[in-house]
Amino acid sequence: MTQPTHCISTRNHHDSFEFPISTTAASNFRLQMERSLLSVPNEILSKILKTLHARDILACSATCRHLRACIADSVSLQYTVELFGCGMLDGARGMHTLSVQERLKRLQLYTAAWEKLLWTNSLELPHLVGCKDTAATAVSGDTLVLLHSGPTANVDAVSRLWMQQLPSELCAIDEHHYIAEVPCSLRLSNVKLDPTQELVVVSEGAILRPTKTHVHSMLTGGDHPLAAAYVANNTMSTACQAVARIHDICGDFLLEANPGPSAVPKLRNWKTGIVEASWRPTDVASLAFLDRRHIICISNSGRDLTIPPHLYIMPLTAASPSPPSYYEFALPESMQHSVEMAFLATSTLGTDLSPGGCFYSDPAERLISIALTIMKHGRRNSFLIDVPASTLTRYIAAHPLSPGDQTVLVPWSAWGTHGARVTVMPQQMGTLRTSGSRRAILHRQSAADGPAVLTVLDYSPRRVARAIARGTATVLQGAEVGAEHTGADFGVLRTTLPCTITETILPEHPRHGGETVWLCENGVVFVHRQPFSGKILDAWAHTI
Amino acid sequence: MPTIVSVDDSTVPGEGSSRLLLLVSSDNKHIVVEEDIMSRSRFISKQVEGFEATSQRHAILLPFSSFVLNKVIEYCSHYRGYYLLEDDPDAAPPGRSPVREWDQEFLDVDRNMLLRIIKAAHYLEIKSLVGSCARAIADMIRGKTTEEMREILGVENDFTPEEEHSPSSKCTG
Numbered sequence: 089m090t091q092p093t094h095c096i097s098t099r100n101h102h103d104s105f106e107f108p109i110s111t112t113a114a115s116n117f118r119l120q121m122e123r124s125l126l127s128v129p130n131e132i133l134s135k136i137l138k139t140l141h142a143r144d145i146l147a148c149s150a151t152c153r154h155l156r157a158c159i160a161d162s163v164s165l166q167y168t169v170e171l172f173g174c175g176m177l178d179g180a181r182g183m184h185t186l187s188v189q190e191r192l193k194r195l196q197l198y199t200a201a202w203e204k205l206l207w208t209n210s211l212e213l214p215h216l217v218g219c220k221d222t223a224a225t226a227v228s229g230d231t232l233v234l235l236h237s238g239p240t241a242n243v244d245a246v247s248r249l250w251m252q253q254l255p256s257e258l259c260a261i262d263e264h265h266y267i268a269e270v271p272c273s274l275r276l277s278n279v280k281l282d283p284t285q286e287l288v289v290v291s292e293g294a295i296l297r298p299t300k301t302h303v304h305s306m307l308t309g310g311d312h313p314l315a316a317a318y319v320a321n322n323t324m325s326t327a328c329q330a331v332a333r334i335h336d337i338c339g340d341f342l343l344e345a346n347p348g349p350s351a352v353p354k355l356r357n358w359k360t361g362i363v364e365a366s367w368r369p370t371d372v373a374s375l376a377f378l379d380r381r382h383i384i385c386i387s388n389s390g391r392d393l394t395i396p397p398h399l400y401i402m403p404l405t406a407a408s409p410s411p412p413s414y415y416e417f418a419l420p421e422s423m424q425h426s427v428e429m430a431f432l433a434t435s436t437l438g439t440d441l442s443p444g445g446c447f448y449s450d451p452a453e454r455l456i457s458i459a460l461t462i463m464k465h466g467r468r469n470s471f472l473i474d475v476p477a478s479t480l481t482r483y484i485a486a487h488p489l490s491p492g493d494q495t496v497l498v499p500w501s502a503w504g505t506h507g508a509r510v511t512v513m514p515q516q517m518g519t520l521r522t523s524g525s526r527r528a529i530l531h532r533q534s535a536a537d538g539p540a541v542l543t544v545l546d547y548s549p550r551r552v553a554r555a556i557a558r559g560t561a562t563v564l565q566g567a568e569v570g571a572e573h574t575g576a577d578f579g580v581l582r583t584t585l586p587c588t589i590t591e592t593i594l595p596e597h598p599r600h601g602g603e604t605v606w607l608c609e610n611g612v613v614f615v616h617r618q619p620f621s622g623k624i625l626d627a628w629a630h631t632i
Numbered sequence: 633m634p635t636i637v638s639v640d641d642s643t644v645p646g647e648g649s650s651r652l653l654l655l656v657s658s659d660n661k662h663i664v665v666e667e668d669i670m671s672r673s674r675f676i677s678k679q680v681e682g683f684e685a686t687s688q689r690h691a692i693l694l695p696f697s698s699f700v701l702n703k704v705i706e707y708c709s710h711y712r713g714y715y716l717l718e719d720d721p722d723a724a725p726p727g728r729s730p731v732r733e734w735d736q737e738f739l740d741v742d743r744n745m746l747l748r749i750i751k752a753a754h755y756l757e758i759k760s761l762v763g764s765c766a767r768a769i770a771d772m773i774r775g776k777t778t779e780e781m782r783e784i785l786g787v788e789n790d791f792t793p794e795e796e797h798s799p800s801s802k803c804t805g
Contacts, residue, residue: 125747125787126785126787127747127751128747128751129754132750132754132762136766136770138766139766139770140770140773140774141774141775144774144775147776147777147778148773150796151778151781151782151787152782153791153795154790155785
């Protein structure tokens with residue numbers, strides 16, 4: 089027994105030791121050492137499971153009773169699964185002020201409230217009632233902004249921005265509102281919010297007059313210290329008499345366009361007021377940032393039924409002498425005619441903040457939605473095409489524009505049949521709103537004066553995966569959208585993006601018609617207006 | 633009850649200050665190992681503390697085979713003298729630290745062996761080895777379907793048909 093340099097030595101036998109291991113104990117132990125993971129102590133089992141993704145944990149819980157019980161007993165595994173179900177990620181470690189148990193409870197409340205639309209906190213917004221002549225409204229994050237226009241004739245009119253912070257018990261946000269006054273001589277026409285930068289952008293203008301755009305700080309209510317209120321010249325044709333519209337905000341840039349056949353999409357730096365880029369005139373219906381390097385736009389807002397709508401993606405490149413190239417994404421052939429309305433919305437990235445700042449929604453789940461209303465054979469059909477932004481960006485990355493290209497035409501078969509999802513909407517599609525990966529549609533059941541129904545579609549892959557695992561919400565698989573709704577024309581539009589559908593009949597209110605609905609991060613806002621005058625009769629928010 | 637055996641220090645060819653320990657595996661193999669190699673194991677450390685208190689040293693009987701024990705000793709001697717965060721009871725619980733390269737190679741064994749190692753590491757209270765094994769097992773089942781997982785984990789589907797399709801009440805909150 090002399091191995092000075094080695095630390096391990098083995099000997100088979102040594103006389104001076106006894107080995108009191110009973111043979112039965114040894115065989116029992118060997119029996120325990122079955123070739124199964126279940127033979128390891130629960131402690132280790134949960135250690136193994138903790139390193140797994142929630143999807144794997146869910147799959148594991150379906151393997152056998154023992155593992156299911158083990159997962160059900162662990163609060164932190166439950167929390168992982170619940171976060172996955174909500175489509176959220178945990179925030180930075182060390183930032184949590186709540187215990188895992190507490191966070192789990194809140195998350196479960198959040199999920200349950202959205203799934204069953206059991207709103208735990210219904211808030212009337214009585215101070216909005218009676219607002220006359222309110223024009224634009226915007227909701228983003230948990231803030232609702234309404235414009236109170238002054239009379240157009242009055243030169244010294246002061247218009248007001250009504251900012252309403254929607255309360256949330258879950259996120260410990262209080263109900264709060266304030267009014268910002270915008271000194272303007274003309275009518276305020278549109279408003280856009282960027283909660284990540286705490287900006288409100290509002291335009292004033294009138295037909296055939298220059299548009300003045302104000303950038304406000306949501307914090308102070310006053311002009312943003314960095315922004316210059318700038319005057320944009322309206323180069324409008326007489327055919328289109330509308331005011332330049334802000335479509336999207338991203339960082340220092342605004343995307344704006346005058347509506348109309350000759351509208352020029354422009355990229356403007358709001359800090360300097362300088363137009364950084366503009367594209368060839370298109371009949372812009374909606375315009376948005378696809379990512380930080382591309383903008384996406386849909387043309388044809390339905391004025392000319394003979395011209396099919398186009399979906400364009402234009403790269404943001406440094407100014408070059410040759411006209412910029414762009415991609416044209418074709419819509420399905422059967423949808424290229426008789427389009428009454430085309431509308432594009434990107435789901436805004438949410439910041440679901442809870443008191444400890446502990447969970448965020450996943451920015452990767454961005455979806456582009458295109459709403460189309462088609463008049464065919466005297467029937468009006470509404471469709472919603474949802475496509476993950478990643479499908480489009482992946483195509484762009486794989487097919488870069490060469491300098492000579494003017495247009496790259498992307499057929500529907502190249503992008504639509506893989507990642508896009510066509511949903512057939514109820515015929516009387518009222519309002520469509522998007523928030524994150526949720527879509528809300530308000531429509532009336534059967535008769536025109538029937539009860540209002542709120543349909544919430546949720547395309548979040550996580551929540552869909554979760555709903556399938558739980559078997560709770562109705563899950564519409566891509567293959568189920570078929571001839572039944574669409575007729576033979578749309579038979580080819582079966583795609584692979586599933587969604588969950590929940591329908592809720594709204595509580596009966598004494599009036600009919602004129603409801604609009606907005607989705608926000610933590611709930612739904614209803615505003616009930618008088619038709620034509622736009623006077624708000626009733627406004628309420630259901631938040632969780 | 634392990635039998636107390638007094639060990640005469642002079643008979644043990646100790647290297648430097650480190651003393652030797654005698655470990656006995658379930659298949660009656662005697663393994664002599666330096667004390668400071670095994671100090672990573674909380675279980676062994678506690679035993680050694682016991683020796684110090686009673687000034688009696690005895691063989692430590694372990695309920696797993698020499699094959700597994702040698703593997704564990706190989707691990708411990710590789711990390712001899714290293715500080716591993718996972719083993720520090722005062723340190724904050726580590727997050728999902730990546731599997732160290734050496735560990736990955738070391739744990740490139742079949743499933744049964746991996747299960748034996750993790751059980752041995754758990755028995756010996758070597759947290760870093762338990763963690764590495766847990767990550768290695770998790771890697772095997774990551775991204776697999778439920779059916780594939782049953783195969784890999786060696787578990788039987790013991791659900792009744794209703795249970796299988798209905799989500800477990802607790803799991804879904």
